[in-house]
Amino acid sequence: MAKGKAQKQVPRYLQVCNELVEMIRTGEVAVGDMLPTELELCDRFEISRHTAREALRRVEDMGLVERKRGSGTRVTAREAPVVYNQYVANIDELMQYGQATRLAICSAANDPVPARLASALGCKPGERMPHLLGLRSYRDQNSAPPICLTEIWIPHASANQAKLLLDLEKSERMLYKILDFSRLSRVRQTLSADSLATDAAELLEADPDSAALVINRRYHDLGDRLILMAISTHPKERFRYSTELRSQ
């Protein structure tokens, strides 16, 4: 190889990491197969176990392999998925609203689930669960029309939680206290457009049949159980949903 000295630009562990990534990319080691063990890498590349581990750690960080003590290193993907990070500071921002808005609860009842929502809620049509309806507006602008109409369904609520929820006259912040959002692991959001139904239009002080942005959010806990589903209907021009995806 004839390395005088300055060849050292790329650290050894990165070289090994790259070779491993390449082995996976070309399919020399297929998805599902085991990568060489740390000690085998030590032999093959003439490196210490520390260096082998550093290389494997990088490959793991790329999301290409899964390591398990006692078992080994298994390939889980052929190419690194492009990961975009979306940073969200707190639960409010996750709900896409800051401190500036509040949700005024219009009604709260133990309602039967309509057929169109049954599958999304993972229950049978007609089953009853806590169901809230509220209007979100800017905290300081009482005269302005609301930003959106929000419908909330809460499956798997305990009897005690249900009681608290139905008494709910306060802001939505109480929701976070009653439900355990600290166990949040996954949120699925679906955005679509629809025209406003007449009753919704009235509440929202908007024209019937005008366009609206509908956001359906489902919050799952660590056990992947649906904690809450919220459907927000925003008349056009009152709301925009923005996300920024950053690579790596």
Next chain:
Amino acid sequence: MAKGKAQKQVPRYLQVCNELVEMIRTGEVAVGDMLPTELELCDRFEISRHTAREALRRVEDMGLVERKRGSGTRVTAREAPVVYNQYVANIDELMQYGQATRLAICSAANDPVPARLASALGCKPGERMPHLLGLRSYRDQNSAPPICLTEIWIPHASANQAKLLLDLEKSERMLYKILDFSRLSRVRQTLSADSLATDAAELLEADPDSAALVINRRYHDLGDRLILMAISTHPKERFRYSTELRSQ
């Protein structure tokens, strides 16, 4: 507690990591300040440098500190931002469409930028740049109405690129070849609802004034320069935008 040996559940480096996180959270070490050096941690916690580094690595992975060789470890955030990862396999998926659809280009010209888009495109109203218009539909269903109308603006195109773009009769895949999407670093998406203008409605085979989901996507390169802006208008019920946010 009182367990003779099984106390070892939590590894030492994690204990140290937790103490450091706590120091940051309580403000004992403020944002902008330096964390103790590796050697200081070795002394203070009576651990090896390897263990200190492992602890610091974890804190770094949480996004709380920034490490720099020769300088030290600086606190960059008081609390770990909730990071949601969104995995996107390739540029197609980033555009939110798989292989199943294709964009048929209707028109391509060097058009003046309308006033309402000037600020988003970072240019003066009336400035000219390559501008494409196309209809996206399912690849195999030619009879079905299109999914959306897509308007594409390309600022900073070189003369050569502009020439290629205006000749564009092919699928949008050519766009990826003409423009350098490998340098993609940031995508900002904004979703809103609007009613369909009559001309758009005609192209889309939809009712005028009916609701539509409008997605504005801006693609920035590593130098944070706007590569491309695309505005897609989806008549209601033809498209839903879904994302799944996973914590850590």
Next chain:
DNA sequence: CAGGATTATTTGTCCGGACATATTCTACGG
């Protein structure tokens, strides 16, 4: 005092070794 050269500090890379703990394999016994 300004600016460059030198030195000290701090993290990065890499080696060696040892034991712990989780998993898998194997051999044994019922």
Next chain:
DNA sequence: CCGTAGAATATGTCCGGACAAATAATCCTG
């Protein structure tokens, strides 16, 4: 044949040491 106990295997944790490289601080010189 099955299940279990033990052995073998593989990664996790933790220690020690050494030198490299980048940065920051200091000193020196014009």
